[in-house]
Amino acid sequence: MRAILLADGRPVLREVDAPRLGEGDVLVEMRACGLCGTDLEKISGRYTASQPVLGHEPAGVVAESLNPRVGRGVRVFAHHHVPCYECHYCVRGSPTMCPHYRATNLEPGGFSEYFRVPRFNVDRGGILTLPDHVSFEEGAMVEPLATVLRAQRRGGIQRGDSVLVVGAGPMGDLHIMAANHAGAGTIIASDISEYRLSFASSLGAHYVVRSDEGLPDEVRRLTDGRGADVSIVASGSPKAILAALKSTRKGGRIILFGVPYRGSTLDYDVSELLNNELSIIPSNAAVEEDTVQALELISQRKIDAAKIVTSRYSLEEFPQAVEDSLQGRIIKALIVNRKH
Numbered sequence: 279m280r281a282i283l284l285a286d287g288r289p290v291l292r293e294v295d296a297p298r299l300g301e302g303d304v305l306v307e308m309r310a311c312g313l314c315g316t317d318l319e320k321i322s323g324r325y326t327a328s329q330p331v332l333g334h335e336p337a338g339v340v341a342e343s344l345n346p347r348v349g350r351g352v353r354v355f356a357h358h359h360v361p362c363y364e365c366h367y368c369v370r371g372s373p374t375m376c377p378h379y380r381a382t383n384l385e386p387g388g389f390s391e392y393f394r395v396p397r398f399n400v401d402r403g404g405i406l407t408l409p410d411h412v413s414f415e416e417g418a419m420v421e422p423l424a425t426v427l428r429a430q431r432r433g434g435i436q437r438g439d440s441v442l443v444v445g446a447g448p449m450g451d452l453h454i455m456a457a458n459h460a461g462a463g464t465i466i467a468s469d470i471s472e473y474r475l476s477f478a479s480s481l482g483a484h485y486v487v488r489s490d491e492g493l494p495d496e497v498r499r500l501t502d503g504r505g506a507d508v509s510i511v512a513s514g515s516p517k518a519i520l521a522a523l524k525s526t527r528k529g530g531r532i533i534l535f536g537v538p539y540r541g542s543t544l545d546y547d548v549s550e551l552l553n554n555e556l557s558i559i560p561s562n563a564a565v566e567e568d569t570v571q572a573l574e575l576i577s578q579r580k581i582d583a584a585k586i587v588t589s590r591y592s593l594e595e596f597p598q599a600v601e602d603s604l605q606g607r608i609i610k611a612l613i614v615n616r617k618h
């Protein structure tokens with residue numbers, strides 16, 4: 279079978295053996311898998327986590343199952359990281375900090391014709407069945423939407439809140455849609471790209487602001503002089519974090535969502551955090567309650583997450599997907615298995 283693997287930091291399409299299944303494992307034939315910003319960071323060598331496995335937003339069909347929880351031929355979403363749900367971290371509300379959370383992964387990754395889902399994941403609900411009316415493309419949106427839902431839950435978005443989304447890439451767009459669904463009042467999106475801003479408008483952002491044009495002042499103007507109730511940093515850039523800190527109202531919340539490059543630092547007067555009672559809430563990844571909720575919202579057509587997919591590529595076209603994403607020519611790239 280063919281798979282995109284990282285070799286010396288470059289993604290290459292390789293002919294490899296299909297993964298061998300152990301007891302309780304499941305083999306999935308990939309049909310669609312989103313290209314994530316963290317994949318791009320792994321390719322550029324600037325990602326902070328250790329294991330550089332590419333592709334973690336896959337949907338497909340079960341080709342072989344050694345696990346009674348899922349049968350052959352079932353259309354599924356598969357979650358790459360699953361916590362143990364039993365340890366100190368898990369039972370105290372930090373499941374993504376579970377020491378087991380990143381210990382297992384899809385093998386060899388989501389950008390391959392087939393991948394193995396380890397028993398550890400399957401036994402803990404890491405495989406979800408896609409209803410018939412949910413496409414593979416929509417199934418590939420379960421993981422990214424799940425991370426957004428978890429972040430917004432942690433950030434406590436309330437009905438009527440003004441929400442600033444800094445960074446209107448694909449994840450920022452999902453944040454806009456999810457904030458709308460959560461009943462946010464005013465949603466402001468900022469980015470440096472006009473293309474991304476007009477796309478964000480079409481998805482429900484009420485105002486869009488060029489982030490290089492005095493964002494904090496503009497946000498205050500749009501929020502009766504206060505600043506946003508909640509700011510979501512959907513970019514890894516320290517500039518975006520600073521812009522969010524300065525655009526949030528006193529007593530407001532800043533959700534850190536985008537993954538900063540390794541070694542990023544902030545030049546910020548931290549006395550402002552205390553004086554203004556700003557809460558910084560980081561949110562990293564998602565767990566099963568989030569993937570279940572994401573699939574529910576997609577399935578019930580409450581959040582049309584697949585709207586962010588602007589471009590589709592085969593495994594052979596993977597380098598083009600990376601290039602188009604890095605150049606900002608597209609919003610979200612989806613890798614599809616064109617054998618079907």
Ligand SMILES: [Zn+2]
Pocket residue numbers: 314315316334335422
């Ligand atoms: Zn991702």
Ligand SMILES: [Zn+2]
Pocket residue numbers: 361362363364365366367368373376377378
């Ligand atoms: Zn745990």
